Amino acid sequence: MEELAFSFDFISPYAYLAWTQIHGLAERHGLDVAPRPVLFAGLLNHHGQKGPAEIPAKRAYIFKDCLRRARVLGVPFAAPPSHPFKPLLALRAVHACPHEKRRALIDGLFAATWGGASAIGIDDPRTVARIASERGIDGDALVASADRAKDALRSETDAAISRGIFGVPAMEARGELFWGLDSLDLLERFLRGEPQPDAGEIAAFLDRPATAQRV
Amino acid sequence: MEELAFSFDFISPYAYLAWTQIHGLAERHGLDVAPRPVLFAGLLNHHGQKGPAEIPAKRAYIFKDCLRRARVLGVPFAAPPSHPFKPLLALRAVHACPHEKRRALIDGLFAATWGGASAIGIDDPRTVARIASERGIDGDALVASADRAKDALRSETDAAISRGIFGVPAMEARGELFWGLDSLDLLERFLRGEPQPDAGEIAAFLDRPATAQRV
Numbered sequence: 001m002e003e004l005a006f007s008f009d010f011i012s013p014y015a016y017l018a019w020t021q022i023h024g025l026a027e028r029h030g031l032d033v034a035p036r037p038v039l040f041a042g043l044l045n046h047h048g049q050k051g052p053a054e055i056p057a058k059r060a061y062i063f064k065d066c067l068r069r070a071r072v073l074g075v076p077f078a079a080p081p082s083h084p085f086k087p088l089l090a091l092r093a094v095h096a097c098p099h100e101k102r103r104a105l106i107d108g109l110f111a112a113t114w115g116g117a118s119a120i121g122i123d124d125p126r127t128v129a130r131i132a133s134e135r136g137i138d139g140d141a142l143v144a145s146a147d148r149a150k151d152a153l154r155s156e157t158d159a160a161i162s163r164g165i166f167g168v169p170a171m172e173a174r175g176e177l178f179w180g181l182d183s184l185d186l187l188e189r190f191l192r193g194e195p196q197p198d199a200g201e202i203a204a205f206l207d208r209p210a211t212a213q214r215v
Numbered sequence: 216m217e218e219l220a221f222s223f224d225f226i227s228p229y230a231y232l233a234w235t236q237i238h239g240l241a242e243r244h245g246l247d248v249a250p251r252p253v254l255f256a257g258l259l260n261h262h263g264q265k266g267p268a269e270i271p272a273k274r275a276y277i278f279k280d281c282l283r284r285a286r287v288l289g290v291p292f293a294a295p296p297s298h299p300f301k302p303l304l305a306l307r308a309v310h311a312c313p314h315e316k317r318r319a320l321i322d323g324l325f326a327a328t329w330g331g332a333s334a335i336g337i338d339d340p341r342t343v344a345r346i347a348s349e350r351g352i353d354g355d356a357l358v359a360s361a362d363r364a365k366d367a368l369r370s371e372t373d374a375a376i377s378r379g380i381f382g383v384p385a386m387e388a389r390g391e392l393f394w395g396l397d398s399l400d401l402l403e404r405f406l407r408g409e410p411q412p413d414a415g416e417i418a419a420f421l422d423r424p425a426t427a428q429r430v
Contacts (some may be wrong), residue, residue: 011396041365044429045429047270047272047273048270049264050264050265051429052260055262055263055264055381057262057376057379058262059421060380060421061381061392061394063417063420063421065398065401067417068404069401070402071409071410071412072401079419079420080423080426081423082423082425082426082427083423083425084426084427086426086427087427089296096229102365123426123427164275165272166270166272166276167273177276179280180397182395182397183280186280186283186287187281194286196283197279197282197286197368201282202275202278202279202282205278205282205294205298206275206278208295208296208297208298209297210298210299210300211299211300211301211338212297212301212302212338214259214269215268
């Protein structure tokens with residue numbers, strides 16, 4: 001089955017909101033969602049960029065925006081116990097998890113982070129183990145093996161960067177990249193076969209010289 | 216008439232695309248568009264943030280995204296002669312322009328930047344003067360007075376920052392802020408009276424402690 005790659009980090013509320021939508025979208029187009037856990041902080045570090053939560057005015061806006069979008073989508077959305085938090089254990093646990101159980105595990109980890117009244121956070125090994133166990137995965141074994149998935153997470157993050165990814169969520173299908181919750185409509189238009197910008201059109205923009213630079 | 220404030224910089228293709236939509240939206244809700252030219256670089260400097268054009272992977276994506284969105288909106292979109300370019304003269308010219316002529320001037324300046332085959336750029340005083348004159352404004356007088364609008368542009372940018380604005384386009388109506396082309400649908404829902412996040416909901420997010428920080 002053709003893949004729809006979904007790069008994400010649990011730290012991102014937009015990744016959570018997009019995750020609630022991506023399976024329906026993939027099914028409508030006969031695609032198989034391939035979750036790709038990446039470290040958002042690694043993307044930011046590589047691109048020398050601040051994250052939204054690191055700019056106070058943007059942080060305040062972003063949460064309001066997510067509350068609005070969650071209401072429109074009709075999905076639960078609430079504050080995790082802390083933010084930003086350490087997503088490393090949860091991301092590595094997904095890498096350590098058998099492929100056929102990953103969707104259920106990600107569902108549980110996202111729900112425990114952003115999913116409403118039960119938001120309990122996912123930076124504690126016992127919580128991650130319990131969430132996994134509730135979904136038919138041996139939680140203690142998963143947490144014990146998460147440490148060995150360090151390299152897998154690092155490789156996935158580096159590979160995302162090499163494919164042009166600079167933020168999450170990022171969706172890739174049939175060679176095209178879409179970034180952000182707000183691009184799901186454009187992804188769907190692409191999958192329906194609507195015309196896309198061609199290489200020449202894009203090159204016209206990228207070839208333009210800069211005549212100004214911030215100091 | 217109640218105002219819909221539209222903060223923008225000509226440097227932003229998303230501000231151009233949003234400008235093509237904002238008047239129709241404002242009319243549907245009996246609002247009067249109040250254009251607020253601000254220096255995007257000033258917002259970035261204040262927030263210590265990189266602009267999209269300063270991150271190569273994001274720059275490539277952004278132009279493609281704009282091409283896609285322009286096609287969906289059915290508006291012309293093409294590369295300006297250079298990018299990033301110096302928007303100072305054009306922004307100051309809008310500040311120096313009589314209020315009743317501003318919409319026509321902004322239309323002309325945006326069209327000359329992003330608006331299709333005729334994109335000629337707006338960093339040259341003769342071009343700005345010609346665009347103004349074509350719209351019934353004394354172009355030479357406008358360009359001559361633009362220099363005296365330095366302080367007005369700086370004040371507008373500072374005022375935007377003080378109201379929580381961190382990017383363009385930014386729309387404000389009835390005390391609510393919306394950021395980005397992608398938020399026009401949320402702005403319209405707000406204006407139609409759909410429920411908004413309340414202060415308590417938002418505070419729940421903002422009050423959460425950070426338990427991780429990038430190094």
